[in-house]
Amino acid sequence: MKVPQAQPVMTEKMIEAAATALRTERLTLGDSVFKFEEAFAKMCGVDHAIALGSGTAALQLGLQAAGVKSGDKVLTSAMSFVATSNSFVAFGAKPVFCDVDAVDFNLDPAKIRLDKETKAIIPVHLYGHPAKMDEINEIAQKHDAVVVEDACQAHGARYKGRRAGSLGLMGCFSFYPTKNMHVGGDGGMITTNDPKIAEITKKLRHCGRKGQYEHDIIGYTARLNTANAAVGIEQLKLLDQWNDKRREIAKKYDQMLKGVGDLRLPLQPSNDFEPVYHQYSLLTKRRNELKAHLESKGIGVGVHYEIPIHLQPIYREMYGFKDGMLPITERLCKEVLTMPMFVDIKDEQIKYVVENIKGFYG
Ligand SMILES: Cc1ncc(COP(=O)(O)O)c(C=O)c1O
The missing domain is CATH 3.40.640.10 (Type I PLP-dependent aspartate aminotransferase-like (Major domain))
Structure with a gap:
């Protein structure tokens, strides 16, 4: 798949x-x-x-x-x-x-x-x-x-x-x-x-x-x-229904990935904060290993973002920004991994992603 x-x-x-x-x-x-x-x-x-x-x-x-x-x-x-x-x-x-805040990024x-x-x-x-x-x-x-x-x-x-x-x-x-x-x-x-x-x-x-x-x-x-x-x-006519769909997909990931390995799941929605899950991003200390594992199984994952802006080569060059300036941002960029998230994703595809994450953690 x-x-x-x-x-x-x-x-x-x-x-x-x-x-x-x-x-x-x-x-x-x-x-x-x-x-x-x-x-x-x-x-x-x-x-x-x-x-x-x-x-x-x-x-x-x-x-x-x-x-x-x-x-x-x-x-x-x-x-x-x-x-x-x-x-x-x-x-x-x-x-x-x-x-940034380590909880909501x-x-x-x-x-x-x-x-x-x-x-x-x-x-x-x-x-x-x-x-x-x-x-x-x-x-x-x-x-x-x-x-x-x-x-x-x-x-x-x-x-x-x-x-x-x-x-x-x-x-x-x-x-x-x-x-x-x-x-x-x-x-x-x-x-x-x-x-x-x-x-x-x-x-x-x-x-x-x-x-x-x-x-x-x-x-x-x-x-x-x-x-x-x-x-x-x-597209705009469909936005609200698409966002509902994204929230449903996020809920499925949440339920299936709870307690798996060292994963930290995204912050839950609340009355004050209603997210639209442009991305569904996990945190793990084993980010690069998990990424390689999922990619080897045909699963597209992303890293948003691998290099924080202040450490991009041009920003280092222009402003002299150095590692360690933004400890939380820099840690998140090492641990974050973005799962497949799109409105037409099928339940079998979500299950396949989850099974392969569970397989990774044994
Ligand atoms: C957070 C954020 N800011 C700015 C942009 C820039 O938007 P664009 O690519 O349309 O110029 C993007 C998207 O690409 C983004 O995700």
Whole structure:
């Protein structure tokens, strides 16, 4: 049996929606883009959504729209995809990495230290589990910093009943194909209740245009293509049911893997934290052995992430970051292993994964 780690859904209806958009709409900023934005804002419970070419673009343009500039500091987690901080390093802002909580793998509010130069905090809702937003917002408010959620793995997740993307000044999403929903290629979204952020990011994505031939800020070409938005509209309709499915799959893993070997299973959902299991990640001291064993049985597993951002070669080179700076993040990166997780996974495939994990531990 073969079990992939992830498997994006692409139905005939989604392909047809893209084809119709290609035949009948403007290819960029066509009607589907605005319809997708409206539906996505509604899902998140915010006033505005701005569709972009990627999650990285959403973070970069969002931070710039919030006034973060070259030389400013931005505090975030190194237990994330490198794009979280690339988004602002790209325009000269400086990364301040804060260690995570060993229980939820998200920014640990008790370890956040801000100074006058720190203009923004980016909590990452890792694997679709919301960060402790009340504490983070409170700290940010005291220091006059903005909070930009990296919700790239958290489409539809809820914190205290509110959706990811509505919990800070803005939320940033990615629609990369393996995410809980995608757009049939790269894509991203900013969600916000702030009309100013909406106005500026719309300009930034569209070459800094004031009018058709007039440009009053330095902008980018960072729009979401119309055909991709058309796919996104169809995907979004299924998001809640897909997230329910992911939670069911997680529950099955939880039940079958409880007490096996030295495994530590993901944090359970609670009233305040409703995760969407973008990933189902285990911890084990024998990570590399277990990974090799499962791969030899045709099971796709992942490591999210093998190298924490601060220890990526370019970050070491640019900032002199060293091993030992973030002890919890660094330990998690050595122990974490991501199981197959996708909506169409079959019970036999889940059982096959579990049997092979049990076989590994004898
Ligand atoms: C946590 C996180 N931040 C940022 C990104 C960047 O998104 P994109 O790949 O769409 O640029 C991703 C996904 O790839 C991500 O998982």
